[in-house]
Amino acid sequence: MKKFPEKDEIIGPFTGRIGVAWRSDGLLSSLERIASIVNENCAEVLTSGRSRNIKVELPCNNRALTVVVKEFGMPGRLKNAMDRKHRGSKARRSWLAAVRLVEHGVGSPEPVALLERWDENRLVESYYISVFQENPRSFKDELVNLYRNESECEKFIELMQAVAEGVRAMHDAGFLHNDLGNQNILLRRTGECSWENVQFVDLNRGYILPTLTLKQRARDVSRISLPSDLLRVFKEMYWDDVPPAGFQEWEERYRKRFARHSHTRRVRHPIREARIRRQADRESEYPPKKDMWIWDERSGQAQVVMRSKDRRRYYSFSRIWGTVASTVKAAFPVWKIYKQLLISAYQAPVSMEGRIGIAIEPFSGRIDRQLELLSELGSIPVFVRFYHHRDAAGRAEAVDAVTRLHKAGHPVDIALVQDRAAVKDPAAWARFAEDVLEQVDGMVRRVEIGHAINRVKWGVWESDEYRMLCEGVSGLREKFSEIEFSGPAVIDFEYPYVFASLDNLPSGFRFSALSHHLYVDRRGAPENFQGRFSSLEKFALGRAIACWSRKCDDRFTVSEVNWPIRGTGVYSPVGSPYVSPGARGDGPGVSEDDYADYMIRYYLIALCSGLVDRVYWWRLVAYGYGLVDDSDAENWRVRPAFEMLATLLKRIGNATFELRQELNGSGAVAFIFSREDGSRFSVAYTVEADGCELDFPGRIVRVEDAFGEELEVMNHWLHLGGRPVYVELEGDG
Secondary structure (H helix, E strand, O other), X not given: OOOOOOOOEEEOOEEEEEOHXXXXXXXXXXXXXXXXXXXXOOOEEXXXXXXXXXXXXXXXXXXEEEEEEEEEOOOOHHHHHHHHHHHOOHHHHHHHHHHXXXXXXXXXXXXXXXXXXXXXXXXXXXXXXXXXXXXXXXXXXXXXXXXXXXOXXXXXXXHHHHHHHHHHHHHHOOEEOOOOOHHHEEEEEEEOOEEEEEEEOOOOOOEEOOOOOHHHHHHHHOOOOOOHHHHHHHHHHHHOOOOOHHHHHHHHHHHHHHHHHHHOHHHHOHHHHHHHHHHOOHHHOOOOHHHOOEEXXXXXXXXXXOOHHHHHHOOOHHHHHHHHHHHHHHHHHHHHHHHHHHHHOOOOOEEOOOOEEEEEXXXXXXXXXXHHHHHOOOOOOEEEEEEOOOOHHHHHHHHHHHHHHHHOOOOEEEEEEOOHHHHHOHHHHHHHHHHHHHHHOOOOOEEEEOOOOOOHHHOOOOHHHHHHHHHHHHOOOOOOOOOEEEEEEEEOOOHHHHHHHHHOOOOOOOEOEEEEEOOOHHHOOOOOOEOOEOHHHHHHHHHHHHHHOXXXXXXXXXXXXXXXXXXXXXXXXXXXXOOOOOOOOOOOOEOHXXXXXXXXXXXXXXXXXXXXXXXXXXXXEOOOOOOEEOOOOOOOEEOHHHHHHXXXXXXXXXXXXXXXXXXXXXXXXXXXXXXXXXXXEEEEEEOOOOOEEEEOOOXXXXXXOOOOXXXXXXXXXXXXXXXXXXXXXXXXX
């Protein structure tokens, strides 16, 4: 038996239809006088305007059925004639669309009744009645709540996934909504990070079709409101694949058309738009796109919300011009220093003590296990982040970690990491900084101010905004006189932003070191070049800036670096927030073996060159990029990089670098170290992909692999690959 009739019937003064499940004498009687019921005092008007949504209770099968009555306004004569001839009334279209969706298992409030009253050929009254959804939340409501109160990436992804699948199911059922704004998509939150029961409302503009073309699908999706990078993800979720080119082209075209339409509303409807603006509750609207800030716990970073093309629209002239002007002013003197530093690289002895550092992230209930791991690395310097967006409990965990690290004998540096809210509220940032410094005073040596300030996803759009962050800390220098400060914590090989930030520091404020997040992972091995610059040249240029600037001492530190690990999906910094479906080869990142090799070589180049004061590896424990894989919460897995770092620290942690040798033009290099007892050893490897065999210079006593295991050597002939080995030398070898 069909759930919904296919023909109209007489219902009092109306013609219409009633869902089979709801047919009863009590309901029929109420429908006959629906015009008076919706105007009774007990009726609750949910939305008003030309059409009204009214919540009422109607008797049905010996119980009260709560419904929403959509009362449509009387159409104009032309619209009346067109609807009667072609598509039917709005109420009828709503009924037919809802029936189509329900019969195909797609979410929509279940239709109860359709009512129309005609005066000859003129539609006088029309109603569409559906079952009321308890506590419905629109896609817009849920997004606004996440943006303003729960700005966590995983929640956005799960919400978008639920909606994208619902929209795809609606289209596959042969329904083109034609007004698919976020407010017309309802759903229910079922958990901390889960949504279901996606439903579609305001169906009267839609079309029932045998199948939808790419163009028609694109038209609907173009009405979904998301910042451009989240929109990219949404479209991939919708297709469960890379979207077809034709779909992309039409979606972008329709989106631009709708944007133009929206921007002219104030001109076309000035009175209505003015009323809407007066009545609008700012907290119920989306924040400005510049203020959308999302944290991704899985990859340990703020999340991109806009594509680069859209971000550039928000860049101010002062951001661009200030960066250019600062760079031009500094370029010549810095270049002179850079050339001198490059010549002097590897030419002076360098004590390795305290130069190799590691960063940790305090986890709830997990600091004990990290301290156990650190004990295998000795009293290594440790870096801890304090996040403005964390609550008091999260801050307390970080303070506890610093306290325990300090007691365990680790030198500790920390970072004060901003979010967009910190930039928008300087007083709150200053209170945050003072609170943190009060709790760690006496336990930390240096504090890095800000984080990746040249990446707007971290909340800083202008150098003036970074200046404000520094001002919030500058006033604390006298109170915490033993603490040094570093910055500006620019990320990647983008030194022009360093110039601009240094130029714009508060008067009298000075860094004790220039700290930088110098990633080179996109080039592969650390010896690979980006134009004229390998890692060595990048280190030299960073140190040259520190030597040149009057706003910092001449020390240069790398406070964050790693290589993303291939195959770790959204837990990788280059895989988050969503792993696109379809063929991607091996995906971005490197293997665990390459990760380990590159890490050791990065440390050697940075520190032995004498150009970098200290390197902090980010980080100890992380599935996507750490030395330890925590994907199994109960059974952490030590990666090769951890064991190789432990070996490196045992070998060179208290040694002094003496000399770097290039071996026989084979791409092989040896870093020669001495110990306090006068003994010497080399750390050697080659950058040649196939490795090399060579007669190693000097008298070899013992050779160990990167894990400290002895290797067999025949007549001083040594096979070298990309993984460093330790060569113990005899005498002056």
